[in-house]
Amino acid sequence: MSTFSKKLLQWYNPNERNLPWKQTNDAYKIWLSEIILQQTRVAQGTPYYLAFVKKYPTISKLAKAPLDEILKLWEGLGYYSRARNLHQASIQIMEKHNGHFPNTYPEILQLKGVGKYTAAAIASFAYGLPYALVDGNVYRVLARVFGIEIPIDSTLGKKHFEEIAQQLLDKDNAALYNQAIMDFGALVCKPSNPLCNQCPFSSTCIALTQDKIQHLPVKTKKITKTTRHFHYFVIHNTAHILIQQRMQNDIWHGLFEFPMIETIDHTLPNDTKSIFGSNKKLSTTSSFSFKQELTHQTIHAHFYEIKLSSLPRQNTVVIHAIKRDLTKYVFPKIIHSYLQVRLIYLT
Ligand code: SF4
Numbered sequence: 532m533s534t535f536s537k538k539l540l541q542w543y544n545p546n547e548r549n550l551p552w553k554q555t556n557d558a559y560k561i562w563l564s565e566i567i568l569q570q571t572r573v574a575q576g577t578p579y580y581l582a583f584v585k586k587y588p589t590i591s592k593l594a595k596a597p598l599d600e601i602l603k604l605w606e607g608l609g610y611y612s613r614a615r616n617l618h619q620a621s622i623q624i625m626e627k628h629n630g631h632f633p634n635t636y637p638e639i640l641q642l643k644g645v646g647k648y649t650a651a652a653i654a655s656f657a658y659g660l661p662y663a664l665v666d667g668n669v670y671r672v673l674a675r676v677f678g679i680e681i682p683i684d685s686t687l688g689k690k691h692f693e694e695i696a697q698q699l700l701d702k703d704n705a706a707l708y709n710q711a712i713m714d715f716g717a718l719v720c721k722p723s724n725p726l727c728n729q730c731p732f733s734s735t736c737i738a739l740t741q742d743k744i745q746h747l748p749v750k751t752k753k754i755t756k757t758t759r760h761f762h763y764f765v766i767h768n769t770a771h772i773l774i775q776q777r778m779q780n781d782i783w784h785g786l787f788e789f790p791m792i793e794t795i796d797h798t799l800p801n802d803t804k805s806i807f808g809s810n811k812k813l814s815t816t817s818s819f820s821f822k823q824e825l826t827h828q829t830i831h832a833h834f835y836e837i838k839l840s841s842l843p844r845q846n847t848v849v850i851h852a853i854k855r856d857l858t859k860y861v862f863p864k865i866i867h868s869y870l871q872v873r874l875i876y877l878t
Contacts, residue, residue, distance in 0.1 A: 535676070536701040536708060538731040543711035546718065548573075552580060553710065558632035558657035559590050562620075562642075565649045566613050570826070573717070579608055591630055594621040602785065602861040609825070609864060611786065616644025634658050655705040663696035664709045665689075668716025673699075674748035675720060678737025682751040758829045760797050763789040763866070765836045766843070767877055771851040773842060774860060782825065787860040789834070790849055797831060819873065823865040832865045836877070854878045 547553075550573065552564035563583050567576045582604055587593040593601070598618050605614035620642040624632060633639050634657075640650040651662035663669075670683045670692055677695070681688040701708040719726045727739050738744045766773045766789070774787045797820075823830045845851050852860065855878060862870065 532701050533699055535699050535732075539711045539715060540701065540704070540707060542715060542719075542731045543707070546714065547710070548714050548718065551577065556657050556706075558634070558639075558653055560584055561653050561656045562632070562645075562649070563617070565652045566617055566644060567608070569613060569649070570610060571608060576608070579605070589630075590621050590624050590632065593617065594625045599861065603859070606861050607864055607867060611783065611861075613644060615785070619643040620645065632657070636660060636662055652709065655709045659706055661700060661702040661705045663693070663700040663705075664713065665693050665696045666713075668713050668720075669696055670748045671722065672712060672716045672720045675725075675738035675744060676732050676736050678741065678743065678747070680747070680749050683748045684750050684752050688749075754827060756827055756829055758831065760794050761788075761791050761830060761832045762794060762799060763791045763832055763834045763869075765789050765834055765873075765877065766839060767837070767854065768839055768842050770854060771842060772854050772857060772877065773849050774852045774857075775849045782828065782830075783863045785861075786863050788862065788866055797833060799833070799835070819869060821865050821868050823863075823868075830865060832869070834869050834873070836873070 552561055555561065564576075564580050567579050567583070571579075583593075586604060587596060596618070598615065601614050601618050602611060605611060608614075623641075623643060624630060628638075632653075633642070636650055636654045639645060639653050640647065645653075648664060648666050651664050654660040654662045655664070673679060673692060673695055674683065679691070679695070681691050683689070683692060719730050725744060727733050727736070727744075730736065730739075733739055738747045764773075773790055775790055777783050777786050777788055818836070819834045821832050821834075823832070842851060843849070857870065857874065857878075
């Protein structure tokens with residue numbers, strides 16, 4: 532065992548995070564937790580994990596569930612393709628593996644929505660297979676401890692870090708080692724303000740000794756964000772409200788929203804023909820704005836409440852939803868936030 536692994540496991544023993552998915556070696560539950568925790572903080576993901584395990588205790592229950600029901604349980608977690616992939620992969624497991632979760636790395640990697648990181652996590656945590664995890668935590672810890680300056684978002688960097696991670700892995704204790712490095716990255720070698728004075732590597736850590744903590748790990752590409760303005764028309768009468776399903780190849784595919792127009796800024800457009808069938812001068816009772824940050828986009832949603840005595844006809848896109856049933860539909864978080872504030876005034 533390398534000195535690095537020894538020190539890491541010594542640190543882990545008294546410092547381990549007690550998380551619900553660590554109490555099991557059931558590959559199905561570990562897979563659920565890993566998909567839920569992708570791009571999601573542990574505190575936010577934990578209630579979703581517990582809700583999914585409770586509602587779908589087996590792969591077969593998840594595979595048989597309607598997608599709408601799964602999306603509803605996922606509501607608020609974002610990146611809904613993960614929920615769709617969970618459903619498709621559970622069907623894949625029922626059909627190809629007779630309902631038994633696959634137990635080899637290549638087979639796990641074949642599941643819909645499972646990449647190298649998730650496959651290594653399931654293979655090591657559920658089956659003790661010797662595959663090292665490489666994610667943001669691992670990049671950060673290895674780059675800092677060993678002073679690796681190769682960009683982590685380059686092909687060369689990814690390969691280099693994967694090789695080092697695999698060499699350092701304690702192959703007889705793959706699950707323990709992988710959990711230890713994840714917890715260490717989350718609790719001690721944090722992105723900002725790492726706890727170097729409590730760190731077992733502090734005497735040799737290159738980032739600390741050469742004052743490069745802020746510099747490591749190195750990334751070349753900067754995330755560029757686009758700003759989008761969605762104007763939502765909350766058109767309702769006494770009993771109904773107009774909604775439509777997002778079917779375009781864009782964010783929130785398959786989720787519901789109000790009839791809308793997108794513009795390049797916050798100005799309310801004059802052209803409302805696409806919403807009402809003819810240009811109408813809008814007379815809104817109230818308007819509200821909400822903002823949501825996604826990885827690559829900032830969304831500004833402007834809501835205009837319009838009460839009419841009779842609603843425009845339903846068509847293949849727009850439907851008349853019963854107001855008291857509105858919470859049965861799956862909405863993006865930003866609409867959910869709006870409804871939390873305004874639903875009581877609309878019904
Ligand atoms: S000494 Fe600081 S920067 Fe280096 S590994 Fe430890 S916590 Fe991270």
